[in-house]
Amino acid sequence: MTTERLPTEQRQRQIAEAALRIVAEHGVHRLTAAALAAEVGIADGTIFRHFRNKEEIVHAAIDLFEKALESTFPPPTEDPLERLGSFMVGRLELVREHPEFLRLAFNDRLAEAAGEKGAHRIEGLVGRSVAFVRQCLEEAQNRGQVTREAPPMLLVWMVIGVIRGAATGGPLLATVEKDLPGASPTQVWKALERFLRNTTTEKKT
Amino acid sequence: MTTERLPTEQRQRQIAEAALRIVAEHGVHRLTAAALAAEVGIADGTIFRHFRNKEEIVHAAIDLFEKALESTFPPPTEDPLERLGSFMVGRLELVREHPEFLRLAFNDRLAEAAGEKGAHRIEGLVGRSVAFVRQCLEEAQNRGQVTREAPPMLLVWMVIGVIRGAATGGPLLATVEKDLPGASPTQVWKALERFLRNTTTEKKT
Amino acid sequence: MTTERLPTEQRQRQIAEAALRIVAEHGVHRLTAAALAAEVGIADGTIFRHFRNKEEIVHAAIDLFEKALESTFPPPTEDPLERLGSFMVGRLELVREHPEFLRLAFNDRLAEAAGEKGAHRIEGLVGRSVAFVRQCLEEAQNRGQVTREAPPMLLVWMVIGVIRGAATGGPLLATVEKDLPGASPTQVWKALERFLRNTTTEKKT
Amino acid sequence: MTTERLPTEQRQRQIAEAALRIVAEHGVHRLTAAALAAEVGIADGTIFRHFRNKEEIVHAAIDLFEKALESTFPPPTEDPLERLGSFMVGRLELVREHPEFLRLAFNDRLAEAAGEKGAHRIEGLVGRSVAFVRQCLEEAQNRGQVTREAPPMLLVWMVIGVIRGAATGGPLLATVEKDLPGASPTQVWKALERFLRNTTTEKKT
DNA sequence: CATGAATGAGCTTTCATTCAT
DNA sequence: AATGAATGAAAGCTCATTCAT
Numbered sequence: 001m002t003t004e005r006l007p008t009e010q011r012q013r014q015i016a017e018a019a020l021r022i023v024a025e026h027g028v029h030r031l032t033a034a035a036l037a038a039e040v041g042i043a044d045g046t047i048f049r050h051f052r053n054k055e056e057i058v059h060a061a062i063d064l065f066e067k068a069l070e071s072t073f074p075p076p077t078e079d080p081l082e083r084l085g086s087f088m089v090g091r092l093e094l095v096r097e098h099p100e101f102l103r104l105a106f107n108d109r110l111a112e113a114a115g116e117k118g119a120h121r122i123e124g125l126v127g128r129s130v131a132f133v134r135q136c137l138e139e140a141q142n143r144g145q146v147t148r149e150a151p152p153m154l155l156v157w158m159v160i161g162v163i164r165g166a167a168t169g170g171p172l173l174a175t176v177e178k179d180l181p182g183a184s185p186t187q188v189w190k191a192l193e194r195f196l197r198n199t200t201t202e203k204k205t
Numbered sequence: 206m207t208t209e210r211l212p213t214e215q216r217q218r219q220i221a222e223a224a225l226r227i228v229a230e231h232g233v234h235r236l237t238a239a240a241l242a243a244e245v246g247i248a249d250g251t252i253f254r255h256f257r258n259k260e261e262i263v264h265a266a267i268d269l270f271e272k273a274l275e276s277t278f279p280p281p282t283e284d285p286l287e288r289l290g291s292f293m294v295g296r297l298e299l300v301r302e303h304p305e306f307l308r309l310a311f312n313d314r315l316a317e318a319a320g321e322k323g324a325h326r327i328e329g330l331v332g333r334s335v336a337f338v339r340q341c342l343e344e345a346q347n348r349g350q351v352t353r354e355a356p357p358m359l360l361v362w363m364v365i366g367v368i369r370g371a372a373t374g375g376p377l378l379a380t381v382e383k384d385l386p387g388a389s390p391t392q393v394w395k396a397l398e399r400f401l402r403n404t405t406t407e408k409k410t
Numbered sequence: 411m412t413t414e415r416l417p418t419e420q421r422q423r424q425i426a427e428a429a430l431r432i433v434a435e436h437g438v439h440r441l442t443a444a445a446l447a448a449e450v451g452i453a454d455g456t457i458f459r460h461f462r463n464k465e466e467i468v469h470a471a472i473d474l475f476e477k478a479l480e481s482t483f484p485p486p487t488e489d490p491l492e493r494l495g496s497f498m499v500g501r502l503e504l505v506r507e508h509p510e511f512l513r514l515a516f517n518d519r520l521a522e523a524a525g526e527k528g529a530h531r532i533e534g535l536v537g538r539s540v541a542f543v544r545q546c547l548e549e550a551q552n553r554g555q556v557t558r559e560a561p562p563m564l565l566v567w568m569v570i571g572v573i574r575g576a577a578t579g580g581p582l583l584a585t586v587e588k589d590l591p592g593a594s595p596t597q598v599w600k601a602l603e604r605f606l607r608n609t610t611t612e613k614k615t
Numbered sequence: 616m617t618t619e620r621l622p623t624e625q626r627q628r629q630i631a632e633a634a635l636r637i638v639a640e641h642g643v644h645r646l647t648a649a650a651l652a653a654e655v656g657i658a659d660g661t662i663f664r665h666f667r668n669k670e671e672i673v674h675a676a677i678d679l680f681e682k683a684l685e686s687t688f689p690p691p692t693e694d695p696l697e698r699l700g701s702f703m704v705g706r707l708e709l710v711r712e713h714p715e716f717l718r719l720a721f722n723d724r725l726a727e728a729a730g731e732k733g734a735h736r737i738e739g740l741v742g743r744s745v746a747f748v749r750q751c752l753e754e755a756q757n758r759g760q761v762t763r764e765a766p767p768m769l770l771v772w773m774v775i776g777v778i779r780g781a782a783t784g785g786p787l788l789a790t791v792e793k794d795l796p797g798a799s800p801t802q803v804w805k806a807l808e809r810f811l812r813n814t815t816t817e818k819k820t
Numbered sequence: 821c822a823t824g825a826a827t828g829a830g831c832t833t834t835c836a837t838t839c840a841t
Numbered sequence: 842a843a844t845g846a847a848t849g850a851a852a853g854c855t856c857a858t859t860c861a862t
Contacts, residue, residue: 005840005846027317033832043848048833150400154367161366162359195355210821238857248823253858415825415861437727439643443853453827458854560810564777571776572769605765620842648836658844663837
């Protein structure tokens with residue numbers, strides 16, 4: 001069989017994308033050179049003309065993931081809650097477009113496949129998002145938009161929990177899917193925002 | 206070397222526990238027949254005198270996990286928030302005692318090792334917990350202990366998010382560990398409870 | 411195919427011997443797990459139940475080689491030339507019995523297959539033999555059995571050259587094989603000894 | 616990157632030389648098409664525009680080696696010992712200039728890489744040198760320059776042994792390097808010559 | 821029940837060789 | 842002539858599973 005010849009960069013991209021798809025759909029244990037090759041439509045051995053080894057493939061996949069996440073960090077607007085909102089909506093839309101990412105973001109599969117270094121990268125990615133959320137929430141607390149009584153991390157966990165929950169089409173919603181059936185990212189954020197503001201101490205006085 | 210002969214039931218339990226430990230500490234890729242045998246202290250072939258194949262071992266491990274989770278569902282007390290509190294405290298304490306479970310609960314590793322059927326079981330386990338949390342929250346909303354404005358699932362995701370966050374010693378806290386340093390399960394719940402109730406004060410006044 | 415089951419120690423020995431045979435007869439490039447397995451009569455994978463990896467197999471082979479060489483170091487008799495004679499005869503007889511060793515002793519094939527550590531071991535083996543020969547010759551010079559005029563290493567190289575030459579059935583003799591047709595180890599040594607003593611300065615005076 | 620285009624003959628030479636260098640410095644296992652191409656500075660596929668396959672490359676390398684050896688056969692002078700001397704000095708100087716050759720001459724690595732045919736060629740090369748040495752020594756014996764009592768092959772082995780020993784900087788000298796520290800080729804030959812002639816003095820008196 | 825040797829499929833990686841560009 | 846992507850046959854090694862003892 002003679003496959004179309006493509007420049008390395010293109011093949012690398014194809015392979016990285018295939019890796020993402022495979023891990024997301026079937027799990028790391030199916031991320032084999034053979035599976036990758038089949039997915040891309042080339043011969044087994046050819047994989048290693050484009051990547052030195054499997055680990056590098058995973059790193060390329062993480063790159064893709066990273067770039068996608070990066071694009072959802074909103075510009076530093078004035079209002080922290082507004083910022084948090086764009087972030088959340090962005091993330092939820094990202095997941096809607098790329099369901100592959102879902103199982104990656106909240107899962108340490110990729111990390112496992114990438115060895116120590118890859119695990120750290122993913123940790124870093126997650127950490128950055130957490131830090132962003134926290135930053136927004138603390139600012140909001142300082143401005144009195146959100147109650148100062150709650151420990152910031154509690155709020156962070158809640159927000160992350162909502163993102164995760166709204167993003168997961170899977171298990172979390174399985175039993176209760178009828179609830180917010182097609183709840184759009186914006187709707188979810190609106191509900192969350194109202195809730196957060198609701199608790200504001202200012203309002204109580 | 207001839208190991209002491211034990212009845213199948215005991216060996217099965219030992220093996221299932223060993224499986225839990227191995228997956229938790231080293232990941233699925235180290236869950237091999239040889240590793241299990243070594244952990245239990247028997248010869249590798251012997252494993253298959255007690256289980257027909259690896260999948261069954263994983264199922265036994267999930268059984269253990271299930272039983273542990275089961276034990277944290279509190280008795281059906283009157284007050285739904287109180288019930289939710291015992292549940293949450295129970296779960297956090299469980300994780301504190303058995304850190305192995307952490308990587309299992311919020312991770313689909315075990316599911317992956319157990320094939321389709323195992324994945325469904327874990328999904329079910331998670332689903333049951335979600336349903337419980339939801340039940341408590343809806344009751345609380347009906348009683349006016351928690352604002353009725355928020356969609357129940359939003360609250361569910363928040364609570365689950367807090368449980369996950371408080372349970373995970375790892376990445377989530379990494380950058381901000383000073384926050385709730387040794388926050389005990391009860392302290393976490395108290396903070397969450399105050400927050401949940403807080404949202405209703407407006408209406409009360 | 412069901413092969414006879416043997417205890418690891420026996421299989422290890424078989425495998426190490428097979429390794430020696432293969433390297434000697436066909437060269438390192440044919441020393442593959444498959445070839446070893448075929449030679450021993452077991453399945454490919456089985457090889458690695460008895461050795462952790464190929465390198466360990468080569469080390470086991472070197473062990474065999476080492477033991478054989480060791481056995482040809484004669485006891486420390488009074489007369490150095492007599493000692494040298496037993497050594498040489500021993501070595502030649504060893505090679506006659508185990509032609510496999512020939513290509514190993516004067517070849518760095520095994521060394522190459524064994525990695526750094528293996529190469530050093532073989533170097534050490536050769537070094538020990540050289541040192542032994544040298545020791546004998548220097549003593550002989552001190553006693554006046556061999557001329558003191560020749561630098562010791564010159565004599566060493568000569569003796570080693572004769573051992574190698576007499577041992578090699580191969581290329582070295584190819585063109586001139588009729589010479590010392592069945593020259594027995596003892597005959598070769600006798601000829602060499604006469605030659606060495608012949609040069610003695612004592613006799614000239 | 617497009618490399619300068621060179622006529623096949625030049626590239627062939629470059630490749631053959633690269634082969635010699637690689638085998639000498641790193642061993643046959645590194646003699647790969649990719650390594651050759653890198654050494655020469657062309658793309659790996661290009662190698663096979665100049666040689667039909669790897670075996671032919673090795674043959675070209677042996678050609679080079681052969682030519683170098685050829686050049687050290689001295690003209691047929693009157694005195695056989697003098698002839699032998701030039702030969703030996705020539706060989707030792709060759710090795711000093713081209714240390715690559717060392718590992719080739721006393722090693723069947725190249726032979727192994729070249730298959731049956733290549734092995735025979737190298738055998739022939741060695742055989743020719745042995746025959747030359749023998750010729751010289753027999754003449755010398757006939758002229759009474761060297762004792763007639765020693766079987767010619769014994770002398771041949773000795774001489775070859777000395778050449779090998781003096782050429783090998785490696786293991787052979789490792790333990791005793793102080794001996795003939797920078798022993799020049801001529802010094803080595805002088806020592807050997809004195810020794811060979813020495814054996815005849817008895818009869819002369 | 822327990823042992824541990826044996827199996828064979830499968831995985832990652834290497835490499836000589838081909839061939840479209 | 843030169844390039845470099847593609848191929849496919851090994852090679853080394855792992856592991857679930859079987860089975861004679």
